[in-house]
Amino acid sequence: MKLLTRDTDYAVRALVRISRSKNQIVSVTELVKDLKTPRPFLRKILQQLNRNGILVSYKGQGGGFSLARPSHKISVVDLIGVFQGPLEITECLFRKKICPERSTCALRREIGRIEEFAIKQLKDVTIMSLSNGGSRWPRAR
Amino acid sequence: MKLLTRDTDYAVRALVRISRSKNQIVSVTELVKDLKTPRPFLRKILQQLNRNGILVSYKGQGGGFSLARPSHKISVVDLIGVFQGPLEITECLFRKKICPERSTCALRREIGRIEEFAIKQLKDVTIMSLSNGGSRWPRAR
DNA sequence: GACAAATGATACTATTATGGTATCATTATT
DNA sequence: AATAATGATACCATAATAGTATCATTTGTC
Numbered sequence: 001m002k003l004l005t006r007d008t009d010y011a012v013r014a015l016v017r018i019s020r021s022k023n024q025i026v027s028v029t030e031l032v033k034d035l036k037t038p039r040p041f042l043r044k045i046l047q048q049l050n051r052n053g054i055l056v057s058y059k060g061q062g063g064g065f066s067l068a069r070p071s072h073k074i075s076v077v078d079l080i081g082v083f084q085g086p087l088e089i090t091e092c093l094f095r096k097k098i099c100p101e102r103s104t105c106a107l108r109r110e111i112g113r114i115e116e117f118a119i120k121q122l123k124d125v126t127i128m129s130l131s132n133g134g135s136r137w138p139r140a141r
Numbered sequence: 142m143k144l145l146t147r148d149t150d151y152a153v154r155a156l157v158r159i160s161r162s163k164n165q166i167v168s169v170t171e172l173v174k175d176l177k178t179p180r181p182f183l184r185k186i187l188q189q190l191n192r193n194g195i196l197v198s199y200k201g202q203g204g205g206f207s208l209a210r211p212s213h214k215i216s217v218v219d220l221i222g223v224f225q226g227p228l229e230i231t232e233c234l235f236r237k238k239i240c241p242e243r244s245t246c247a248l249r250r251e252i253g254r255i256e257e258f259a260i261k262q263l264k265d266v267t268i269m270s271l272s273n274g275g276s277r278w279p280r281a282r
Numbered sequence: 283g284a285c286a287a288a289t290g291a292t293a294c295t296a297t298t299a300t301g302g303t304a305t306c307a308t309t310a311t312t
Numbered sequence: 313a314a315t316a317a318t319g320a321t322a323c324c325a326t327a328a329t330a331g332t333a334t335c336a337t338t339t340g341t342c
Binding site: 168169170184187188191192198199200201202203204205206 | 315316317318319320
């Protein structure tokens with residue numbers, strides 16, 4: 001089971017890389033060099049981040065991407081939202097047809113609590129918190 | 142994202158149904174009637190539970206399945222273990238090759254905490270706790 | 283203006299996990 | 313012997329994930 005899919009993961013790395021860069025604008029070419037992710041896949045991911053207002057893009061020679069807002073305002077939860085939909089681990093297993101007493105179900109209740117906890121914890125993990133401080137992940141090699 | 146896959150879900154229902162039954166031994170035929178799950182799929186699931194020591198099976202006419210241990214000793218975590226492998230939401234995204242500084246990664250640390258929390262909470266959700274008490278899920282219809 | 287270097291958009295493909303089916307063998311009761 | 317159950321195993325369908333490929337558009341530089 002994975003909490004983060006690969007696109008979310010790549011997105012995190014790319015954003016951290018951009019936020020650490022001296023230049024505001026960073027091109028895919030530059031990112032691929034460090035991150036060693038498949039180039040067309042990374043492009044698709046960055047375009048999604050652009051469409052979702054997390055990155056701003058600049059076309060043409062010398063173009064690339066830059067953060068659309070300060071790195072401490074981009075949370076891992078936001079990225080999960082973009083690539084995996086809202087963080088929600090209960091799913092539709094509990095839809096009424098199958099489970100007529102969902103309101104009193106202990107299992108459902110616990111899963112709800114776990115979900116809450118997960119969101120609360122991940123909200124504070126931002127691109128900023130991953131970029132500096134003790135943690136130096138993910139870094140270039 | 143789903144914390145429980147469908148086989149785990151069906152397994153929970155089947156076990157609750159067995160634990161509620163007046164008869165020790167319950168056949169697939171009987172289970173399918175109430176749970177409305179696809180019969181061959183449910184059979185496969187029960188066979189897995191048997192192989193993993195959660196159910197005991199009886200062949201031949203009048204046969205079926207019964208719990209291998211008291212219902213309060215069968216936790217949802219056990220079932221996740223059978224069908225989805227050990228509950229582990231960090232996955233291998235953080236394997237060393239890709240992330241050389243996993244030990245100091247804030248994201249990894251948080252995900253680890255979420256995992257711990259999930260296991261702790263779900264350990265106490267047992268077939269017993271789902272079978273009786275206020276919660277009557279999942280019930281027969 | 284031509285060219286090059288970048289992104290935008292979109293359609294396609296490959297792989298894997300999930301959710302099943304189908305079939306035949308074996309066992310036990312009657 | 314017939315029947316009603318499980319055991320084992322191989323197969324299949326669908327969807328999600330991960331990734332490719334292609335062409336259009338924009339923009340800076342010569």
